[in-house]
Amino acid sequence: MAEQVKLFKTWSTPFGLRITWALQLKGISYEAIDEDLSNKSALLLQYNPVYKKVPVLVHNGKPISESLVILEYIDETWKQNPILPEDPLERANARFWAKFSDEKLILSVWSAFTKEGKEREEAMDASLKNLKFVEEELKGKKFFGGEKIGLADIVFGWLGNLLPIFEEVSGLKLLDDRFPSLLAWTKELSELPVVKYNWPPHDKMIIKYQALYEKFHPVK
Amino acid sequence: MAEQVKLFKTWSTPFGLRITWALQLKGISYEAIDEDLSNKSALLLQYNPVYKKVPVLVHNGKPISESLVILEYIDETWKQNPILPEDPLERANARFWAKFSDEKLILSVWSAFTKEGKEREEAMDASLKNLKFVEEELKGKKFFGGEKIGLADIVFGWLGNLLPIFEEVSGLKLLDDRFPSLLAWTKELSELPVVKYNWPPHDKMIIKYQALYEKFHPVK
Structure with a gap:
């Protein structure tokens, strides 16, 4: 099965932009989904029931929320071009x-x-x-x-x-x-x-x- | 040189207690230093100039602040009894x-x-x-x-x-x-x-x- 990566964000959010940068630094193909926060999608609410916020990264169907958590996940999942040093x-x-x-x-x-x-x-x-x-x-x-x-x-x-x-x-x-x-x-x-x-x-x-x-x- | 681990905390702080538990779960010997927050030590202020708060972990002279950051540091530095899973x-x-x-x-x-x-x-x-x-x-x-x-x-x-x-x-x-x-x-x-x-x-x-x-x- 081909890897499936989706990023729920808005066009303006700096928190989503972090994830965009990280995915592109890693060279990962993904689908970007821009949410309208005045009319959140059912998928966003399902994927992030606690905060109901973007960004959410969905990797092979599994959602990850909170931008700092997502950045660590990206760095651990795709090892190329590390975001965190080794030490x-x-x-x-x-x-x-x-x-x-x-x-x-x-x-x-x-x-x-x-x-x-x-x-x-x-x-x-x-x-x-x-x-x-x-x-x-x-x-x-x-x-x-x-x-x-x-x-x-x-x-x-x-x-x-x-x-x-x-x-x-x-x-x-x-x-x-x-x-x-x-x-x-x-x-x-x-x-x-x-x-x-x-x-x-x-x-x-x-x-x-x-x-x-x-x-x-x-x-x- | 023997490893030197110091933990600046207070007797009551739940944030310091996290570090106590983590160090003991790992079996690490350390010196606990209980601060009086109404009269903070010069060392605490030197080690955590940004927040001036406990807990601070000092490992071989290098200070680490913020309990969540310290817990990750402990897990990465001493690999036994992992605090975080692998996946x-x-x-x-x-x-x-x-x-x-x-x-x-x-x-x-x-x-x-x-x-x-x-x-x-x-x-x-x-x-x-x-x-x-x-x-x-x-x-x-x-x-x-x-x-x-x-x-x-x-x-x-x-x-x-x-x-x-x-x-x-x-x-x-x-x-x-x-x-x-x-x-x-x-x-x-x-x-x-x-x-x-x-x-x-x-x-x-x-x-x-x-x-x-x-x-x-x-x-x-």
Whole structure:
């Protein structure tokens, strides 16, 4: 039986984009299924009953949810072009920063985008502090793990496309010359073919996030 | 050089207890260092500058933080008595539920313990819904991965000791005969020597969480 790989995502989700990059880095053929989150498919609900969210990877009929879990699955299932290094300490480091992206940095940046007044100021301070940690980690390195794109780069990928959209829509500025290593890293990352040819279209992203921004900040 | 393993924890933390169990399951000798979180040691701050939290595992001078990351590190560094199965799909399943414990269930239970009124009611509903997912997953199984304790069991371990403390202190009841598989599982887990001989003392836990509870619910 030929291997069957399906990826449930949306056209804009940075969490799905991680899986797209990983599958393409591995050279795996797959079918991409773009969900409409306002009208989720019966298959998505069946495959991810706990979170009812994308991305879901379905490999030979078996679903895997949660992007960090899916990335580990992909790396363990298809060994070519490893996403994680071999050394346990380096693997722990990559996982630590991947978690930091999702549990700290994204949350602070999202708060800066959605909150107002004092809460926004606090979220901006937290975002800058969190970015500073990442800046320190990246200092002197091309990618998080060295010379090649790996787990942490894939997970922090949203800094390369989603953050500039947030900045453009909100007028806030986070990623500037206070973070030279991060700026150099976003440039390196954006030039990789697997990344460059998969960014969601900028114009469409602006429309989507402009509408979201107006929802969170209604004109009084 | 002899291998040097140090574990920074507190006497009561369920996140540190995970690491204690994993190291003892592997038969690794280590030095346990109990931190006073109101007066953190310079070493803890040096080893975990990002979160400044326990647990931290220090292996031959190299620190690893975040309990889920540490558990993977332990499993990759010392191969005996694996915590994760070999099959990528089973590994993904264990990781999925470990994440669910920390990102969904703990948060809802903590809210039920700390909030009041409508917020508490909502947290109780969310906790019961989350427990129901775990109940379904455990149905017909001794442990999450089958016959042996593994990653998800270790991570959900707080259901075996901390949750009963929460229930006793708050008078709330979550884990009862609505969840027969979970009840059977907590019994199986609690009978394992590595678990049984490492629970923090019940009386001390009650004193600690009674004080916390009173902080969140001051008498008006």
